[in-house]
Amino acid sequence: MDKRERIDKLIEKIENLNYHYYTLDEPLVSDGEYDQIYDELRQLEEETGYVRDDSPTQIVGGEILDKFEKHFHITKLLSQNKAQTHEELEAWIDRCNRLRDEYNRNHDDKLAELEYIMEYKFDGLTVNLTYNNGLLVNAATRGNGTVGEEISAQVRTIRSIPNKIKEESLLEIQGEALMPLSELTRYNEENELQLKNARNAAAGALRNLDTKETAKRNLTAYFYAIPTNDLDFSSEEEMLEFLKDQGLLIHPYHKKVHNLQEIIKELDFIEEERKRIDILTDGVVIKINDKQTQEVLGSTNKFPRWSIAYKFEAEEYTTTLKEVVWNVGRSGKVTPSAILDPVEFSGATVSRATLNNYDDIIRKKVRIGSKIFIRRSNDVIPEILGVVDENQEGTKEIEKPSKCPYCGSELIQGNVHIICPNSISCKPQLLARMEHFTSRNAMDIEGLSEKTIAQLMEELDIN
Ligand SMILES: [Zn+2]
Incomplete structure (x- = not known):
C-alpha cells in the first residue's frame, strides 16, 4: 500500500481507538498495541514528510504560542439565570408556565406540558468548538460571550474531543473543559508546581501558551449545547443524543423531570452524588426539553428564559x-x-x-x-x-520559628518537621505524653481529661 494511504488509515484507526478509549471508556486494544500503532504513524510521517495537521502526532501538545488570538463566536454565548433556593426555582417554573399558556391562548399549534432536563453544572472553563465540513476548525474560550480567545492548539490536547465528526454542516458546540480530581491529585504528586483546585487548573491549562503544559494536565470536556446549527432538533434529549452520536463526550447524568417536586428530589440526590464523581460541579442546569417551547420563550440579552442554573453551596x-x-506535639x-x-x-x-x-x-x-x-x-x-x-x-x-514558643529551646530541623528537642521540660510535649500514658490504649484512666492533666501539671508540678 502507498505510504500516504497507510498514514491516512492509521490516523483513522487512532481516532477510532481514542473515541473508544476516551469517550466511551471502552478501550479496544491494550496500551501497548496503541503505542505500536502510534509509533508506526510517527515513523511513516518522518519517512515521508507527509504530516497532516489533524494527525494525532500533532495534537499532543508541544507547540508554544506567542499570544492568544481573538475569536468572534458565530452565535453569542449566553450565560445562565441563577437560582439558589427552591422558591426561586418555583418562580421560574411559574413564569415558564405563564409564557407557555399565553402562547397557547393565541396560537393553534399548542405547546405541550413542560418537561425539564437536568444536567450537572460543570465547574471548569467553557469552550466553544467550531466544526465545519466535519472538521474541528476552531476552539475558543467563552470570553464575554461575543468575543473569546482562540485556544485551538490547547483544546486539541484533550483527547476525548474528536477532530472529525460525521455531521458536515457548520456547527458551534459548547461544553466545559475540566480537570478530573484524580488527575489533579496525580499531577500534584508528580510535579513541583502545586495546583490549588481543579477549576483553576483547567482554566490555567487552556489559557497557557505552552501547550505541553496543557497536555500534562490530562483535561477532559463535556458538551451540552449547540449554539449554532441548521439542524432541526425537537428536544434537548435529541440534541444530546446527536452530540453523543458525533463522538463528543456528554455526561452520563441527564434526567428528565416534570415538576418542582421531581426537580427537588433530583437536587437532593445530586447534592450527595456530586461528592462522589471525579469532576467539580457547582450546581445543576435545568432546561425545558421541548425546542419549540424554548424558541417561544426566547432569551433576554443575558440568558435564555427556558433554562436556569441551580447553584449548590460551595465546597x-x-x-x-x-x-x-x-503547636508542639508529643514527640516534639x-x-x-x-x-x-x-x-x-x-x-x-x-x-x-x-x-x-x-x-x-x-x-x-x-x-x-x-x-x-x-x-x-x-x-x-x-x-x-x-x-x-x-x-x-x-x-x-510567615517566619520559621528558631526557638520553641513554649520552652525557648533551640529548634532542630528534621527531614520534614521542625523539632523541639527538649523532651524533659517542654510543657506541651509533657502534656501530650501524659495524655497518651493515661489514654484508653495505655493506662486507661477513666475521666482524666487533657484539661485536668494540664491543671495537675500546673498546680502540683506533676511530671
Ligand atoms: Zn519546647
Whole structure:
C-alpha cells in the first residue's frame, strides 16, 4: 500500500481507538498495541514528510504560542439565570408556565406540558468548538460571550474531543473543559508546581501558551449545547443524543423531570452524588426539553428564559489568614496551624485550618494577611489549598520559628518537621505524653481529661 494511504488509515484507526478509549471508556486494544500503532504513524510521517495537521502526532501538545488570538463566536454565548433556593426555582417554573399558556391562548399549534432536563453544572472553563465540513476548525474560550480567545492548539490536547465528526454542516458546540480530581491529585504528586483546585487548573491549562503544559494536565470536556446549527432538533434529549452520536463526550447524568417536586428530589440526590464523581460541579442546569417551547420563550440579552442554573453551596471558601501559631506535639514535632478570619461553612464557623509543615507554607505561598482558599473536608479542620493572589499587597512572610514558643529551646530541623528537642521540660510535649500514658490504649484512666492533666501539671508540678 502507498505510504500516504497507510498514514491516512492509521490516523483513522487512532481516532477510532481514542473515541473508544476516551469517550466511551471502552478501550479496544491494550496500551501497548496503541503505542505500536502510534509509533508506526510517527515513523511513516518522518519517512515521508507527509504530516497532516489533524494527525494525532500533532495534537499532543508541544507547540508554544506567542499570544492568544481573538475569536468572534458565530452565535453569542449566553450565560445562565441563577437560582439558589427552591422558591426561586418555583418562580421560574411559574413564569415558564405563564409564557407557555399565553402562547397557547393565541396560537393553534399548542405547546405541550413542560418537561425539564437536568444536567450537572460543570465547574471548569467553557469552550466553544467550531466544526465545519466535519472538521474541528476552531476552539475558543467563552470570553464575554461575543468575543473569546482562540485556544485551538490547547483544546486539541484533550483527547476525548474528536477532530472529525460525521455531521458536515457548520456547527458551534459548547461544553466545559475540566480537570478530573484524580488527575489533579496525580499531577500534584508528580510535579513541583502545586495546583490549588481543579477549576483553576483547567482554566490555567487552556489559557497557557505552552501547550505541553496543557497536555500534562490530562483535561477532559463535556458538551451540552449547540449554539449554532441548521439542524432541526425537537428536544434537548435529541440534541444530546446527536452530540453523543458525533463522538463528543456528554455526561452520563441527564434526567428528565416534570415538576418542582421531581426537580427537588433530583437536587437532593445530586447534592450527595456530586461528592462522589471525579469532576467539580457547582450546581445543576435545568432546561425545558421541548425546542419549540424554548424558541417561544426566547432569551433576554443575558440568558435564555427556558433554562436556569441551580447553584449548590460551595465546597470551597475564601478567607484571610490572620496569623500562624506553632503547636508542639508529643514527640516534639512543631507544626503550624492557621488562624483565620472566621467564615461560615455550611452552618459551622471555622477559624482554624491545617498547614502541614513549613514546606507546605512555602509551597502554597501562604503569607500573613493572604486571601486564601480553604476546602471543607468532612467535618475535620479544613485544609488550606493556596492563596487567591500570589502578589497580594500588604502581606507578611510567615517566619520559621528558631526557638520553641513554649520552652525557648533551640529548634532542630528534621527531614520534614521542625523539632523541639527538649523532651524533659517542654510543657506541651509533657502534656501530650501524659495524655497518651493515661489514654484508653495505655493506662486507661477513666475521666482524666487533657484539661485536668494540664491543671495537675500546673498546680502540683506533676511530671
Ligand atoms: Zn519546647
